[in-house]
Every structure is written in structure tokens, then in C-alpha cells.
Amino acid sequence: MISAVILEDETSDVGNLYNILKESSEINLKLRFNDEKEVFLILKKLKVDVIFVNMEIQTMDFAFKVRKVNSKVKIIFLTDYTKYSEDPSITYINKSVTRENLQKVIDGFKLKNEKNNDSRTWDIRVNCFGKFTVKNREGICAKWRTKKAEELFALLIDRKGRAVNRDKIIYILWKNFSETKAAVNLHTTVYNVKKALLAIGAKDILIYNNGFYRINENKIKCDAWDVVGKIKKVNKQIFSIEEIGESIKIIEEGYFKENYFDWAEDKNKYFETMYLKLIFLRAMEYKQNSYFEEAIELLKKGLKIDGLNENLNKELIKLFIMSGEEIEAVKCYNHYKKELRRELGIKINSEVQEWIRN
Structure with a gap:
């Protein structure tokens, strides 16, 4: 980015x-x-x-x-x-x-x-956020003959090189089919995946060994893998502000958002949680450097995902007060108070009430 x-x-x-x-x-x-x-x-x-x-x-x-x-x-x-x-x-x-x-x-x-950049060794670039795409170095997209071929490759990308048992793949993609029909579908779909990859010059990407399928991660550059690497740095508190900003921009596109694979829902929720954490960290960095407008804009983004997030709401109210926008602070406070009562049946934090009174 x-x-x-x-x-x-x-x-x-x-x-x-x-x-x-x-x-x-x-x-x-x-x-x-x-x-x-x-x-x-x-x-x-x-x-x-x-x-x-x-x-x-x-x-x-x-x-x-x-x-x-x-x-x-x-x-x-x-x-x-x-x-x-x-x-x-x-x-x-x-x-x-x-x-x-x-x-x-x-x-x-x-x-x-x-x-x-001569250090890159990848043959294909995979984007999982927004619309799932697979491109070669020249930017040519893989064309999938069937939706299941696309989904199978997305599933293996999600596993990032970890081998997936043949039976598990069948259960995820064809659980309502007979064993024989599902096995035939898997065989045909694997063929279609290999054919789509070969059409853009990508060889030896899909690997089969003793009943397990995996992808050769050394030949792939993937946005989701990069983001997970940055998130690990955040959790270890060895991140950079640039990495936070880049990750926010990528994650907000939504994990497989335009494709919607039901098996990816748990991972999508994980990225959503991390997105809110990154937004909060980035907003605090803006606040520390007195860039209140940028911090407020980021917090509003986060609240579109989780309108009842306590940290985001409290910081947004505080930032409105610090930047002299008392009317906006009161509006935010009243909205948060109303939603807490309506959705959860609880009262707003007394600390926040004191900010508004003062």
C-alpha cells in the first residue's frame, strides 16, 4: 500500500x-x-x-x-x-x-x-479483502470456471499452507451430496483450479499428498497473510504506526466480503475485532499529536461497525470536548446513552456523565 x-x-x-x-x-x-x-x-x-x-x-x-x-x-x-x-x-x-x-x-x-523490489519470489498475488482475486505478476486475473473452484482455492488460501484433509473439504463444500458425487465434484474442482492457475502462468501452486490438499505459500503473496503478520506485531506491542494505518485500510474492505463464504465468518469476525482495536490505537496516536479531526473521523468509522463499543464512544466524546465541539459531544453522549438503554438495558458510565456535566 x-x-x-x-x-x-x-x-x-x-x-x-x-x-x-x-x-x-x-x-x-x-x-x-x-x-x-x-x-x-x-x-x-x-x-x-x-x-x-x-x-x-x-x-x-x-x-x-x-x-x-x-x-x-x-x-x-x-x-x-x-x-x-x-x-x-x-x-x-x-x-x-x-x-x-x-x-x-x-x-x-x-x-x-x-x-x-528484487526480493519478492511470489508468482501470484491474492486479495482476500473485498472481492477475492488472484493475479499474476502482470496483473492478469485468474478466471474460475465454477464458483466452487474459486471457493476451494479461497479455502486453501485461508488455511495458509496448512494441509486440509480431503474429507474435510468435501464436508465444507459438498456436505449435502452423496459420498460418490462429492468425491467426483472434488476431483473435477481440483482440476479446474489447476487449469485456472496454469492459464496465468502459475505452476505447482496446488499440492496433493496422501489424502491432503494444500497450497505452496512460498509462491503466493496474500493481503490477509500480511495483515495477520502486522496484527501479531500489534499484539506483541512492536508495531509501527504505518503498519496500523495500512492494516486499517485493508481490513475495512471486509474479509471475502463480496463473495461470502460461510466457513470464513469466524475469521471475518476476528478481523472485525482487530479492525476496531487498530482504529482505537491509530486514533490515540492522532490524539497524542493533536490531530483531533483525523482521530474523530477514525472513531466514527469504528462506531459504524460496533455502535456500542465503550472505548470508541468514550474517546469520541472526550475528543469532541477537547476540540471545543461541546454540542457534538452532547449529541454523541445522548445517542450512546439511548442505545445502551435500548439495546442492553444499562446506564451510561458515570465517568462519562461527569465529562458532560463539567
């Missing part, structure tokens, strides 16, 4: 760019700034891949200063004029930015990163 910040004039209007970036599943938009000095400070603290600039500044001077802090960051200037740069780290796009021309810039950035 590409980490980005926006540097803008206080009077400029980058709402369109901001909205496009926030909606992109490939961009982790961290912060917006009005002062270039703040950008230099944040570059020292956080991993930033791209800076979007909508401000009248000395282009080369700014780029020189940025490189002194981070030599790899890409700078994209919004301009009303047609400009070209001989510096590969600088790009110009029109201020009337659209999703299409911004996507071209993002695709070019991703392609360059992938070419520069």
Missing part, C-alpha cells in the same frame, strides 16, 4: 483529490498539512511514499529539502499548467484531478516499486 500526505494552502481546495485518495484501496492517506515544515517533521517520524503538493512553492528547493530527509519519496505537484520534469521523483498533474489520471500515476508508481 502507498502511504501519502497532502501539503496544501489553507485557501486551496483539494477536496476532490482528498476524497479520491481516501476512497482508494491502494492509498493510505496519513495527514494533510498547510506548512511545509510540518511535512519535513513527519517524514522523520513516519514512512511516506508520496507527497501531493497544492501550494505555490519553489519546486526544486522543496524537492531538495525532502530528499535530505527521505531520498525515496515521490512528489506530485498539482498545477494549472502543463509541466514536465526531468527528475523522476517529481510528477505534475492537473489540479482538476480525476480518478482516471490519478490511477495512472499510482499504477506507474507501483510498477516502478515492483521493478525495484
